Every structure is written in structure tokens, then in C-alpha cells.
Amino acid sequence: MTNFLPNKLIVKRDYMKSALIYFSNTGNTKEIADQIEKTFDPDVIELTLEKPYGGFISSVGRYIGEHISKKKTQIKQNPQDFSDYDVVFLGSPVWAGTLPNFLQDYLKESNLTGTTVVPFITASGTGKEATLKTIEDILPDSEIKNYFFKSMREKNDVDAWLNYLKKDFNGIDS
Numbered sequence: 001m002t003n004f005l006p007n008k009l010i011v012k013r014d015y016m017k018s019a020l021i022y023f024s025n026t027g028n029t030k031e032i033a034d035q036i037e038k039t040f041d042p043d044v045i046e047l048t049l050e051k052p053y054g055g056f057i058s059s060v061g062r063y064i065g066e067h068i069s070k071k072k073t074q075i076k077q078n079p080q081d082f083s084d085y086d087v088v089f090l091g092s093p094v095w096a097g098t099l100p101n102f103l104q105d106y107l108k109e110s111n112l113t114g115t116t117v118v119p120f121i122t123a124s125g126t127g128k129e130a131t132l133k134t135i136e137d138i139l140p141d142s143e144i145k146n147y148f149f150k151s152m153r154e155k156n157d158v159d160a161w162l163n164y165l166k167k168d169f170n171g172i173d174s
């Protein structure tokens, strides 16, 4: 007697759905975000703050103050469920050696389960490994892949990285 198993219904998209989440205070991270947007046409979530930081000096002073007082910086955008996305590009500057606190909070309060996260980070020079570690710790249910880091010291080539991504994410919907 044959044990007849019905075919499992497999629902599979033939394209990859992508999102781009980023924060940029002075435009360096935004430059890369704009190129990602042009290349992959993702759904874009630019995180903006209720009270913007302004230039470098005032930002550093305020951020340190907030860190000491444990004051929460309010982001205008609500955390979201991103679990339906295949790929999430995640862009940020390094602040105080890692991802800014408010961005960490936003990611913790969102759902990125099952996504492939591609971080792109800009900095003056430090925080490369620590920032990646923070992202990995915050998003244990995502695959962190193709990390891109650019600083004054390490001027990595964005175009080369994008070309690599195009091949890697062959089926991306663009």
C-alpha cells in the first residue's frame, strides 16, 4: 500500500522585497542610502528626530548629556514589522563608538525576524567592529550580511560594494 502524501503548497515569491532603514545627521550616511535607493528601489524609512541634533559639536554635547541623564531621544517614525522583507539595508553613523541609542531602541521595538540585514555605517574612524557587534546582538533573528563600513581612514568604495550586492541579491525587485 502506498502512503500518498499530498504535495505541500509552497508559496514563493520570485523576487526579493527590500527595505532601507537609515539615520543620517550630517549627510554622510544619506549619500550611501541614496545610492542604495537608486540601485534597488527599496521601501525607504528615513528616521528623523522630533528635535534634530544639528551640527557636529552641538550633537556631541547633546548626545553625551542625554547619555548621562538617560534621556530618550524621540524618533518621529513608529517601529514596524519588517519580517515580510527579505532584505533590510540598515544605515547609520557611529555615535560614541557604536549605533546611536535611539536607533538601537527603534530596532529593538521593530520586528526584523527572518530578514537579511545589510548594514552600512559611516564614521570618522572608530567603531567598526563594535557597531557590527551591536547590530548582531540586537538582531539575533536576522542574518547580518555584507557589512559596509566607511570612514575618513577607511575609504571603502561604495560602487564596488553595490555591484557586489547586485550580484548577491540577483533576484531583488528593482
Ligand SMILES: Cc1cc2nc3c(=O)[nH]c(=O)nc-3n(C[C@H](O)[C@H](O)[C@H](O)COP(=O)(O)O)c2cc1C
Pocket: 023, 024, 025, 026, 027, 028, 029, 030, 055, 056, 059, 060, 061, 063, 092, 093, 094, 095, 096, 097, 098, 122, 123, 124, 125, 126, 127, 151
Ligand atoms: C554625537 C556624535 C558621536 C560620534 N561618535 C563617533 C565615534 O565614536 N567614532 C567615530 O569614528 N565617529 C564618530 N562620530 C562621527 C560620525 O560617525 C561621522 O561623522 C559620520 O559619518 C556621520 O554620519 P552622518 O553624516 O550620516 O550623520 C560621531 C558624531 C557625532 C555627531
